[in-house]
Structures are given as C-alpha cells and as structure tokens.
Amino acid sequence: MEALLEEHEKLCRKGNLSKSVEDVQKTIDLLVKARDSIAASTYLMLFSLGPVGKELLTYAHCHLQDQNSASVTLAKLQNPVKQSFEAVNSDLKDVYKGLGNYSKALDKKFKDKPLPTTDYDALSSHPALINRAIAMHLLREGQFSVASTFLTDATNNPPRPVISSSTPNPHANIEVDLGIDSLKSESLRKQFANMYHILHELKNQKNLLPAIAWAREKSDALETRGSNLEFELSKLQFVWLFTGGSNPNDARSLYLGQQQALGYARREFAHFQGRYLREIQQLSGAMAFCPNLAQSPYRRIFHNDDAWEDLANVFTREFCSLLGLSADSPLYIATTAGAIALPTLLKLQTIMKEKRTEWTTQHELPVSTAFYSSLQKGPLIFPGGNTSSARVSLSLDLRLPSVERTDDRRESTNDDALRARRCAGIVSEIEQRVTI
C-alpha cells in the first residue's frame, strides 16, 4: 500500500496540469506582446501625425515602416511560439508518464487480486429479493428517510431480473409476491421507528419508561423466550431512582429518589416475585448500605456504567427476535462474511477452472470457507446433514441459544471491550482450513 501511496503522491506533485497551464499562459504572453508592439507602432504613427499637409506622405512612409516592423515582429515570433507549444507538450508528456506509472503501481497492487468473476451469479435473477433485503436493512439501521427514498425509487423503477442459464431460478413463482410490499414495509418502518424511539429515550435520556411499557406489552412472549428483559428494565429503573435519578449529586433529590424507588419497588416488583425473588431480595438488602453503596458488595448493581448500554443491546436483540429478525443486520453479517470467505472461494474457482470440473451449485460447497459462528450467534453444524433428512436423535438442531449474557457482561469495564466482543460475535473464531 505504501508503494501505491508514494506513487500517487508523485503523481499529484508532478503529474498535474498546473505547469502546462502556465506554459499556455506564456504563449499567450508572447502573442500579446507582439500584438501590443505592432498596435503601438500603428497608434504612435497615427497620433504623431503632423499637420494635414504632411499627412499623406508621412502616412505612406510610416505605413511602410510599420508594415516592415510588423512582419519582422511576426517572423521573430514564429520560433518562440513553437517552442512554447513544445514546452506545453512536454509538460503534458510528464503528466502522461505520471499516469502511466501510477497505472503500473495499480496493476502491481491488484495483480494477484482479480475481480471476482460473476460466472455463477445466483442473485441477479432475484433483484426483488435483494431490494427487500436492502429496504429492511435500511429500516433496521434507522435510516428511515433513505429507506423511503429507496422505496419510492424501487417502486417507480421495478428491477429487471437478469435470467440466464447459469442463474437457476427454482422459485420463480414466489418471486412475484415477494417484491417490496408497501404495506408491510410501512408496518416494519413503524416498528423500527418505535424501536429507535425507545432506544433513544433509554440511551440518551435515561428514560426507561417507554422500554418498560413495551416489555410489559410483550411480557408473555418474552417470558416464553426465557428473557429477563422486563425484570432487568424494572430493576434498572429502581436503581436509577435510588441513586438520585437525573440529579445524583444533589442530596435532596437523592433522598427523594430513594423514597420513590421504594414506592416503585412496592408497586412493581410484586409480579416478579415468582421468578426473581433472589434478585429482589438483593435489591432490598442493598438499601441497608444506602449511604455507602459504592463500597458495599452491591456496588456492581448500583454503580455499573455499562448497564444502560448492555440493556440497550439486550433490548435490541429481543425486539428484533420477536419480529423474527436477527439482532445484527444479516446484510451486514453476510457481506462481511463474504468478504472474508472470498479469497478461499476464488482459489476454489481457479482450481475448478483448471481441472474443468464444476460443482453442483445447489448443494454443498466443496471447500470449507472456514466459518462457523460461535454459540452466541449461529448454528452448530454437523457435516452430512441436509434438509430432507428427518431429524432423528441427532438432529441438526443442536444449538442451544445463548442464554442471557448480561451477567458475565458486567465484568467488562469499558465500551470498547464490549463492542469488541460484539464484533467478535460476528466474525467469531473464523477457522481457516484450507482443504484444497
């Protein structure tokens, strides 16, 4: 990369047009000077005309002289102008050379990195599906205005499927119904707008109430999923009130907050008693340490800066899961995975070409692209399984879900570590096993 950067710098420095522009100006200057001198002598002659009697003679005389000097000036001008143009051309030659060198540097950089060929392109025949994936991606990323522009664009210019022999389309019949259903996208937009509203309140305003209201509404579904979200939200609300709400440093609001927290606990915690008795006991036990919580064993519950971020993540995951969607954008995960797997696939393609074999496109890749997602993200995998084989004892369904991870997350102390861990989830433990 450095070589390329250097070559480009050279190009910027030397291979630009500024010098040739200067040289064109020089040529102009030459011509201007010649014009001025010819014009000047003409004007001089006209203004210096004496009495009318002399006029004719002088005129003829001067005119002759002037004409002489003009042609001399012009004759003298030929070579300098020619040279000046040559200078411009040689400036251009430098630019040309610079471009050529940079071209070479690019070629060298990408010599062993050919653009992946699209001989096999199973996606071109499904533009509607891709558009749907993109629309959903934009919505879930909260880019509502881009999403609505996109939906307008896509509705006005429906995509043309490119169907070729190498792009089988076994599901052509469903393609028709799977365009971007405007009604559905509208409801999805509302859902995600709601999600971002709740997240915004939670993260930026430290206002848990919208999240709590949502969780209460989905209480049953969350409980079937074994999610602690509803309780965790209420617990954080309690903690927030107890530590003084929005004014934690003001003694009076601290006092008031503790009263409010107590009231909140009495009002809300009753229906959590069955599942979370132990946690509730902990919270009430903490009150005994009230003036000195920071040094108490309950410090982790009451002074946890990550709690909000963590809970926001759990909320996002639960929210998406209830919609039947994965928490991270699949489009993002898939393209990232694709970029990582591409070198291996490309190698495979080359070998296939050399040996003139093909693999059956609908089935399994003959090479491990070295992916498995860790337990928290993805499936457990058994070789040899396929869609049609019934699940007997050893079903494919071995993945046990990641159980709530808020507990072990408390250990992490800063945002970076947390985010890193989240990324690690996406590309987690990529195994590079080159089997060819």
Next chain:
Amino acid sequence: MTAELTTTKLNAESHLLLDQPLLRLPHELARKNFKTVQKHVERENKDVLSALKSTANASLAGQDAPKTVASLENMIHRLQGLKRKMETLHGEEKALHQASRKRIQHLQDLYEIPSLADVKYDEWSRVRLNRLLVDYLLRCGYGESAKALAREKGIEELVDLEVFMQCHRVEQSLRRRSTQECLAWCAEHRPMMKKLDNRLEFELRLQQYIELRRNRQLVEARQHAQKYLTQHAGTYLEEVNRAAGLLAYPPDTHVREYSKLYSDSRWDDLAKLFVTTHHELFSLPPRPLLHIALSAGLSALKTPSCHSKHASSTANASSTTTSVCPICSTELNDLARNLPYAHHTKSYVENDPVVLPNGRVYGRDRLLEMSEKVGLDAGQVKDPTTSIIYPASEIRKVYIS
C-alpha cells in the same frame, strides 16, 4: 488432511478483492481528463501555429497593421479559451487526485487493523457495506437513494455518484429510443474508446439507419449509410450488407433476419451494450459488487437447517433466547435458497449433550440453566424449540460417535 488454524487475523492483502474498482475508477477518470486536455492542446497547437504562419506571410505580402493585429487578437482569444478549458480540467484533476488519495487512505486503514474481531474492523466493514450498497443502488438507477445514503453516511468521496448517474441517464435515453445522448457520450469518450472494440457507435448509427428506413425516408437512409456505415464494412461486413438489404424489406416483413432489425428489443440491447461498454471503459465490474460479497457470504453462513422443513430453534423466535441466525432472518432467507451450503468438516457440539424424549439434543448445562430461567421447578426441563416440559429424569446422555 486439514491444517487447522483458528485465527481472526486480518489479512488485508487478500481482503482487497472487492476494492479494485474503488481505485480504478478515479484513475480512469483522470486518464480521460488528461486525454481531453491533450486533444484540446493538439488542436490549438496546430491551428494557432498555422494561423501565425499565414499571418506572418500576409504581413510580408503587405497586409496592413490593423488586420495583422486582428488576427493576432484572434489567436490570443483562442489560446485564452484553451487556458480556461485547461484550468477547469485542472480543477477536475485536483478533485480526482484528492478522491484517489482518500480512497488509498481508506484501504490503508485496513492494513492497520490487526484482527477481524477489532472494533475498527467492524466500522470499516460497515463503511464497505455502505459503499457496496451505494454501488448497487446506482447500478439499479436509484440515484436519489444512492445520493441520500452516501450523504447520510458521509462517504461521498468513496463512491462515484456522478459517473453512474450519467451512465444511467444515457441508458434511459436509449430506452426512450433516443440516440442523441449516447452518440454525444461516444464523441466525448472517443479518445479512450480506441483501445476498445467500438461496436457501440456502429450499432447506434445502424439504429438511426433502421429508424430512417422505418419512416420510409429511403434517400436519407442511403445517405446516412454512406456517411456512417460503409466505412465499417471492414469490421462489420455482414451487418452492413444486411443493412443494405433492409431497404428492400418493409417494417412488417416476416423475414426473420430483417424483422429482427425492426424489433423493439434492439433498443434494450443497445442500452445493455452501452452499459457494458461504459463499465468496461472505466474498469468497472459488470455486476454489482454486492452480489459477489453477498453470494459468498450467504454460502459461507448457510447451513442445511436454514431451509429445513423442520422447525429449527433459530427460526422459531418465540421459543428460544437466541438471536435469529442471519440466513434464517426474513431478509435473506429466500435469497439464500439458491446458493450452496457451507462445507463443514467438523461438528461444533455443546458440552455434555443430552437427548430429550422427543429426540432433540441440547447441551445439559445450558438446558438446565435456561429451564431455571423460565421459572420451572428444579427437576423439570423445557425444550426450547417446542416449549414442551419434561421431567429432568427423562433426559438421557448422548454419546457421539
């Protein structure tokens, strides 16, 4: 047989497969820019020198001063025009260099990220996704969406809105049956087209000819053919001959060779030919890069259970605490159907697997942990997939052979 390397190391060098067009395009534009300058200079060079020479000769032959001054004025005027053009192009050149620089820097950033698990890689990869999306949107002709996305994400310098939008404008004009815009484009890019087989321009002229014939302007059609088509007889002899034959066949002919020429689908073919030529000229891949990345990614992540008829724990959001798998998620599920599965030579199984009476297998610890979480009494377990509750005594240990 398999050397196992569990690694999250980021190999930036091989990671750049998708990024060649990122640097190629501004370079091709810079070359086009340069060729245009060269063309202008060449022309003015020739004209001004010969004008200067003839002025000098005229002056020698006795042309009076005002006339000489006038023709000098004329030359100055032309050169000033040249300078202005060059200054504009110089400005464009600067912008292109700047864009190239930004892009090289962007790729350079990748070299400084040590691991795929790094937060920075996450950010970089998100920028890449947005780049690929903008590229895809532009290729679909969704210029407004592309612009909005690029603006919102602040990646205008990493994408090529103008190039693609111009390409789309010309493509649309062909679909509207107008050859004007495309011919103008050909003229503008002629200096660069030499290296390519310039079939596009010939086909455009042929189309104009066909339209003249369609409107029964036979004389004009003949003139047009003489002017634009016969010169290509060397390369496209068959087509030129057929064009000549066309004069004898009216638009409603049933002779296949000729009815094909009258066909409306020729306009679509022209539009496609233009896009292909355009992309080739600017070293752009023929298909969106998003397709390449996505199909590789879908294959890499897809497992047989993603499209299984049998309920999978990940597909059944209401019964598990897991997040939905990316391929099972609505966005990509249908899209992934046509792609091959990932190849896995090794099983990843949870510790201490146990089987429930219904035949489903789970890791013991997590099964118990989850059952406790959903508030079951000790001694009961719940199948996360089907939500059926069993007594813990009925679970059996599984031995994998």
